[in-house]
Amino acid sequence: MSETTSRFVVSADWVEKQLGTSGFKVVDASWYLPAHKRAAKDEYVAGHLPGAVFFDQDAIADHATGLPHSLPSPEFFAVEVGKLGISETDTIVVYDGMGFFSAPRVWWMLRTMGAKDVYVLDGGLDGWKAEGRALETGTATPVTAVFKPKFRADKVIPFETMREIVDDGSAQIADARGAGRFTGEEAEPRAGMRSGHMPGARSLPATSLSTNGRFKDVATLKTMISDAGIDLSRPVVTSCGSGVTAAVIMLALESVGHDDNALYDGSWSEWGSRQDTPVATGPAEAIKA
Known part of the structure; x- marks a missing residue:
């Protein structure tokens, strides 16, 4: 290596x-x-x-x-x-x-x-x-x-904590689903779920972090994370459709030396299937200066 x-x-x-x-x-x-x-x-x-x-x-x-x-x-x-x-x-x-x-x-x-x-x-x-x-x-x-x-309970985010994060912005949210599902242009593969993303989330598709089954090098990962609007000096919570590919972003974060991260285990299967959670559509919101 x-x-x-x-x-x-x-x-x-x-x-x-x-x-x-x-x-x-x-x-x-x-x-x-x-x-x-x-x-x-x-x-x-x-x-x-x-x-x-x-x-x-x-x-x-x-x-x-x-x-x-x-x-x-x-x-x-x-x-x-x-x-x-x-x-x-x-x-x-x-x-x-x-x-x-x-x-x-x-x-x-x-x-x-x-x-x-x-x-x-x-x-x-x-x-x-x-x-x-x-x-x-x-x-x-x-x-x-x-x-x-x-x-390590600090590595797992339950629903109520996720609601607080969305409300107060205390951590960044990195979404591993494909861009179309993030924007809401593509339907979710699971029935009964709304399309879109959690307000404030950033799109970092898990599939973009490797090429032909090979994980991208550390410098490239760092650039991709930054280009997605994620600040490596702040905490990050990862999410995806059902908690599987969110771990690909976890791997990328840990690979570049970022350890203040956790995974929202319920992910979109939980958030998108509820009727009491806010959902945004379109591209990620502009980052405030």
Whole structure:
């Protein structure tokens, strides 16, 4: 890894050298929208990185919220991740099919729950396959481990706090959805949701932060964040459709040295489906001097 690369992003060459070593764990965190026409679990069974376990983001979740794949309690998370053979002291590499779509969400979850050495595979599974690297098939049967959670509540924003942030502007809001959904020109993929964005939010589409499954270099990330109207000297809350790609912005922020950030877990699935929340349309509002 060079100084220009995110310290949280690792190459396939590096991962390949670590495979099978003590305390090194690989996690397939693939998750897709219906529009992708890909089945994450089926793809995992058909071929995954050697030794990788499958992290089901819809199963390892709080099912009582009525929202998709909400962050579960630390206790539930610890039990389920322990079943995957993962400890908070392991070196963990997370990947998804495309590179930087759903893997950053599990990277963020693991770190929020207390794991320290967590990374994302550059290029994802698609890149690994394209380079002809080894794959395993079937389902892994890991030895259960003990994951001792140390929950960082400051990294998660609940709805009531999000309302306060929108009202008082105490933190900046970075929206990872596509530009059309942000402006309200495109309908939301989930039924019953209004289109648009939270007043004061800035648009920073998650898909813009990587190219062909490769995360952009630190200098480029910093420029993109600044160009979106986000001040790196102030706190930032990230949001998206359902809390998944908001973590891609979290990865970008942490990569450029910004750690005063948190993720709004309910994201637009919560905000846009309610009738008592303000919604703005059109481009982001002009920044006041």
